[in-house]
Amino acid sequence: MTPTPQGLPESLGLHSQLLDLDPSETQEWLESLDQVVDHAGQNRARYLLLSILQRARDRRVGVANLRSTDYLNTIAPDAEPDFPGDEHLEQRIRAYNRWNAAVMVHRAQRPGVGVGGHISTYASAAALFEVGFNHFFRGHDAAGGGDQIYFQGHASPGIYARAFLEGRLTSDQLDGFRQEFSHSGAGGGLPSYPHPRLMPKFWEFPTVSMGLGPINAIYQARFNRYLHNRGLKDTSRQRVWAFLGDGEMDEPESLGAIGVAAREELDNLTFVVNCNLQRLDGPVRGNGKIIQELESYFSGAGWNVIKVIWGREWDSLLAADTDGALLNLMNTTPDGDFQTYKAESGAFVREQFFGRDPRTVAMVEHLSDNEIWNLKRGGHDYRKLYAAYRSATEHTGQPTVILAKTIKGWTLGSRFEGRNSTHQMKKLTLDDLRAFRDRLFLEIPDASLDAVKPPYFRPSEGSPELEYLQDRRRALGGYLPDRRVDCRPLELPPAAAYRIARRGSGRQEIATTMAFVRLLKELMKDPEIGHRFVPIIPDEARTFGLDSLFPSKKIYSPHGQNYLSVDRDQMLSYQEDIHGVLLHEGITEAGSAASWTAAGTSYATHGEPMIPLYIFYSMFGFQRTGDQLWAAADQMTRGFLLGATAGRTTLNGEGLQHQDGHSLLLASTNPACIAYDAAYSFELAHITADALRRMYGEPRAGEDQNVFYYLTLYNEPTPQPPEPPDVDIPGILAGMHRYSPAPAREGPTVQILAAGIAMPWALEAQRLLHTDWGILADVWSVTSWTQLRRDALATDDWNLAHPDQPPRIPYVTRRLSKSSGPVIAVSDWMRAVPDQIAPWVPGIWASLGTDGFGHSDTRSALRRHFGVDAQSIVVRALQQLAGSGELDSSVVDEAQRTYHLDTHRHDPQQ
Ligand SMILES: Cc1ncc(C[n+]2csc(CCOP(=O)(O)OP(=O)(O)O)c2C)c(N)n1
Numbered sequence: 001m002t003p004t005p006q007g008l009p010e011s012l013g014l015h016s017q018l019l020d021l022d023p024s025e026t027q028e029w030l031e032s033l034d035q036v037v038d039h040a041g042q043n044r045a046r047y048l049l050l051s052i053l054q055r056a057r058d059r060r061v062g063v064a065n066l067r068s069t070d071y072l073n074t075i076a077p078d079a080e081p082d083f084p085g086d087e088h089l090e091q092r093i094r095a096y097n098r099w100n101a102a103v104m105v106h107r108a109q110r111p112g113v114g115v116g117g118h119i120s121t122y123a124s125a126a127a128l129f130e131v132g133f134n135h136f137f138r139g140h141d142a143a144g145g146g147d148q149i150y151f152q153g154h155a156s157p158g159i160y161a162r163a164f165l166e167g168r169l170t171s172d173q174l175d176g177f178r179q180e181f182s183h184s185g186a187g188g189g190l191p192s193y194p195h196p197r198l199m200p201k202f203w204e205f206p207t208v209s210m211g212l213g214p215i216n217a218i219y220q221a222r223f224n225r226y227l228h229n230r231g232l233k234d235t236s237r238q239r240v241w242a243f244l245g246d247g248e249m250d251e252p253e254s255l256g257a258i259g260v261a262a263r264e265e266l267d268n269l270t271f272v273v274n275c276n277l278q279r280l281d282g283p284v285r286g287n288g289k290i291i292q293e294l295e296s297y298f299s300g301a302g303w304n305v306i307k308v309i310w311g312r313e314w315d316s317l318l319a320a321d322t323d324g325a326l327l328n329l330m331n332t333t334p335d336g337d338f339q340t341y342k343a344e345s346g347a348f349v350r351e352q353f354f355g356r357d358p359r360t361v362a363m364v365e366h367l368s369d370n371e372i373w374n375l376k377r378g379g380h381d382y383r384k385l386y387a388a389y390r391s392a393t394e395h396t397g398q399p400t401v402i403l404a405k406t407i408k409g410w411t412l413g414s415r416f417e418g419r420n421s422t423h424q425m426k427k428l429t430l431d432d433l434r435a436f437r438d439r440l441f442l443e444i445p446d447a448s449l450d451a452v453k454p455p456y457f458r459p460s461e462g463s464p465e466l467e468y469l470q471d472r473r474r475a476l477g478g479y480l481p482d483r484r485v486d487c488r489p490l491e492l493p494p495a496a497a498y499r500i501a502r503r504g505s506g507r508q509e510i511a512t513t514m515a516f517v518r519l520l521k522e523l524m525k526d527p528e529i530g531h532r533f534v535p536i537i538p539d540e541a542r543t544f545g546l547d548s549l550f551p552s553k554k555i556y557s558p559h560g561q562n563y564l565s566v567d568r569d570q571m572l573s574y575q576e577d578i579h580g581v582l583l584h585e586g587i588t589e590a591g592s593a594a595s596w597t598a599a600g601t602s603y604a605t606h607g608e609p610m611i612p613l614y615i616f617y618s619m620f621g622f623q624r625t626g627d628q629l630w631a632a633a634d635q636m637t638r639g640f641l642l643g644a645t646a647g648r649t650t651l652n653g654e655g656l657q658h659q660d661g662h663s664l665l666l667a668s669t670n671p672a673c674i675a676y677d678a679a680y681s682f683e684l685a686h687i688t689a690d691a692l693r694r695m696y697g698e699p700r701a702g703e704d705q706n707v708f709y710y711l712t713l714y715n716e717p718t719p720q721p722p723e724p725p726d727v728d729i730p731g732i733l734a735g736m737h738r739y740s741p742a743p744a745r746e747g748p749t750v751q752i753l754a755a756g757i758a759m760p761w762a763l764e765a766q767r768l769l770h771t772d773w774g775i776l777a778d779v780w781s782v783t784s785w786t787q788l789r790r791d792a793l794a795t796d797d798w799n800l801a802h803p804d805q806p807p808r809i810p811y812v813t814r815r816l817s818k819s820s821g822p823v824i825a826v827s828d829w830m831r832a833v834p835d836q837i838a839p840w841v842p843g844i845w846a847s848l849g850t851d852g853f854g855h856s857d858t859r860s861a862l863r864r865h866f867g868v869d870a871q872s873i874v875v876r877a878l879q880q881l882a883g884s885g886e887l888d889s890s891v892v893d894e895a896q897r898t899y900h901l902d903t904h905r906h907d908p909q910q
């Protein structure tokens, strides 16, 4: 170290402000180190320092861990446990799976079908999965409940292949891979990837959108703890496994939540990263080392890291590496080279890898090229993997990541192994097939190696391999994946729970957000299901009034509250508790969406229906985490999404990035999402009651229970009217009800369709039309444009399919056909939201909306800017009447001038 001006060693920040209590002792230690370096060399010095660090760690001396270690297996050979299985039989089983997985994809590529699939990923991951299937993954029947396994999505052929060996899928079904409709054979086809919605008795966790598997697995493990800590279910024996790609780790979602897992000490979580060094196009880190990089990230975040880099063949070489020459090569060779070696030959590895140092050349002199070629990677060595999994499952206090080095396309032959194109290759030539069969030692005669339809291989029933495989799964609690839904309908809250919401707020002005929170508080008191509500909040509890739940429900924290809370004396103090109910996620919409998914699938995963309510700035929901919500739909999540601060003009002052005029449009694209845009508290009451009935009550024929609800909530306080005595509840649920009819008399009439916060504008327009222009108007509250559209689409489809029967009429058409006059729709959303129903609206249609970016200003200024305020509605209605000849067009001009709209016109989209 270079001395500083004061004569002290430069600290590199390691101990910059620590006092040296005994400088001469320090000096002695430093000199001893110098001596070792001078006389025994840097390698020896390094070894000694690492040993001292290890001892310091064992003795609990508070020194930071190294963030990366040598490019070696974490578990030393002499620390590996005995392997308890039958290695030979397991190797045979693996060979059958490898073959069937590849053949299945190959056959799906047959002429006339050509739907392909992925071969090389499973080929690299087979041992990673199989050591789990044979020794670790606990099925649903295991004592204490089973494990939850997130399989790498595009490795699905291998999972199907195993289910085939287990006798759960037929060869006919394998032939239906990626042909869900066109394959009419017994059992139909198989979806490409893990899609619970498409294969609901098999797949549990959708994973194929890269990055969502890792984050969802973390929050699943955390939710298991939550259930446990709240005393709802003993999940102490259940483990979450996530199998991930090394390329996949580039997704922000993959690494973005690893801190949560460490902070909450999720030792019920194991990540296994398949480090084949390749992604789709080429190397993951050609110039670097992905395993080392991931090691630093994970260990820096507080995970237990286990590297499985080298197979057992390397052990004796490393044992002979007295001066660290081999280690040096391992440490310094970039991944791009490691990839290339495995696409070449033993001679190439001798020359290009070992050949870089005369000492390593000598180390492998006694090995033939073939033997060098046979120096395997750790991720293909069953015993090394077993040791890693065992260590991970026994480790406490931290989640574990296993970084396993493999070869993409392993055993598929030189056209596949390590090639950049391997990810996209879907077919084997006859030569490939022959070589592959020989490599796997399969008893398939040459004659049956058909180039288009090579046979699947399944040993006879009763063979030692099948017996072994079945025994192992029996001992571990049954087959996986296996999605089961085993829960009874819930007893729903009585009508009384909704009384306050239906009564309105009297003269008090409250936003619908507050109205909903009040309703939620009532529902959470319900003795039957109150405890099942799981509010999920990314740091906006105070904005939405949910802080009122802090004292009674408390914020979940596995560590309780180990500090003196600053606001402990206040009514709504921030209270963390191990039994807390609220999931306060911090500022992470991605984490919240993952939590919501875990809670909303608890009815299946745990047989414990939970009712998650995730409340967020509506702008940061579908727009920011739309793909997660899509995956949640695949996983058949049930629950509530609450899009608070909805609308482009209602969130006071915030402007472009916050004001949401389009999330309802995005929500409409998710088929599992039922979206409502309620105006009033009483509407919310009926919608919520029906949502609970549908998702958690007795199933009804023809109604999918696997849906979730998106309710928009506004933050503008208005008086919440009481429910009208003759309220049209079916209308509220179907998507529209006539809230304020025109007085029963003759005269030009318009139909105003308004939604959410636009209702007060519409009612004001109704008044102005009448008082200023003598025009009548019916005002409808449209609670769901999307549900009206879906009904209309379904009706059209039915009519197309039943030409011989009287056509059915869509709900929206039916409701409006009895009313007279042009129709004008208005909402705080872009016009495409109401325009969803335009094709089915009888008569003249016009919509007003908030197209364009949001701006910062007062609500009234913004509404004028977008042309959606009461006066704008009036002018548009008059224009429609003029257009249909019911009014002179001069009235429109006059109205524009009266309301000063003539000077205000410009295109808000500019
Ligand atoms: C979000 C997302 N982006 C892109 C893809 C397309 N894709 C499928 S597999 C793949 C490469 C995966 O590489 P890696 O994670 O290393 O897995 P490997 O096949 O190498 O095991 C890509 C980019 C995807 N499935 N999801």
Ligand SMILES: [Mg+2]
Residues within 6 Å of the ligand: 245, 246, 247, 274, 275, 276, 277, 278, 279, 284
């Ligand atoms: Mg990869």
